[in-house]
Amino acid sequence: MNVSEALNLLKDKGYRYTGKRETMVRAFARENRYMSAKEILKLMQKDYPQLSFDTVYRNLSLFEELGILEVTEFKGERLYSLSCPESHHHHHIICTVCGKTQKLDLCPMSSIFGTPPGFNITGHKFEIYGQCEACSNKGVPHTHQP
């Protein structure tokens, strides 16, 4: 998903196109990583010093609903990143320090066998965690430990 796709999606669904929403989507596109509400608020406050958590949370929820953002959870905190443009199903390797992601084409569901009969599968999660090269070098402590 890129910035204009995301903003068109908003318009198409009858939502307003605001500077804050554009800034938010652009920030996610530029950062290309998972971020918490706190992180995105901090980035956006460079443009909108008065911006509140409320708006951030409301827009995060909206964007998730529209499929503009993807979510994952570490230690009771929700982290968001721009949905991948690829239409085919895939997973991520995630830096637990900075939230940076890399796509993994492999999906373990393809080789699943022996699931209980009658069990109705509705979803799955496969994520690899660690420190990206840059963060390993910095020796920064993990902020997003799984």
Next chain:
Amino acid sequence: MNVSEALNLLKDKGYRYTGKRETMVRAFARENRYMSAKEILKLMQKDYPQLSFDTVYRNLSLFEELGILEVTEFKGERLYSLSCPESHHHHHIICTVCGKTQKLDLCPMSSIFGTPPGFNITGHKFEIYGQCEACSNKGVPHTHQP
């Protein structure tokens, strides 16, 4: 992990062996599923009506630290279950209604390739979600949606 192993582990590490802790471990052993703090509190209050959330939370943290319990997160809530007795690495299929789990012997990490050079992998998560047969039949709404 079974009840006596868990309780011996407590003793060995210098922690006290209390009725509440035993009841808690036994409840997890009996239920054999992921439970939230609220659920385990409710179960334990049959034996200890005065039991507080504080104690539940403190013991959940302690048991997690000792490897007696395993944790997973859905929708900003932590769910715990007794650690599996098997020493070899595996994953779970989890009912999002009742938290019941089933072991999956497959680990997708064995077929991983193309991870970024310099990326220091520290962990991974693979879970399959859905409704177990019993919960499908009941038509109960999901309480632990991923």
Next chain:
DNA sequence: CTCTCTGCAAATAGTTTGCAGCGGC
């Protein structure tokens, strides 16, 4: 001009912590 978006303030849910007394060993 209408209806959505936003900030403010307050509420909520899950969890953690300081303290003083109870309770294992």
Next chain:
DNA sequence: GCCGCTGCAAACTATTTGCAGAGAG
């Protein structure tokens, strides 16, 4: 009797919601 365990109350973190005014179309 020492030191860990527990309940109480309060604090804390992440998140949600009601309301009234600002702003997009």
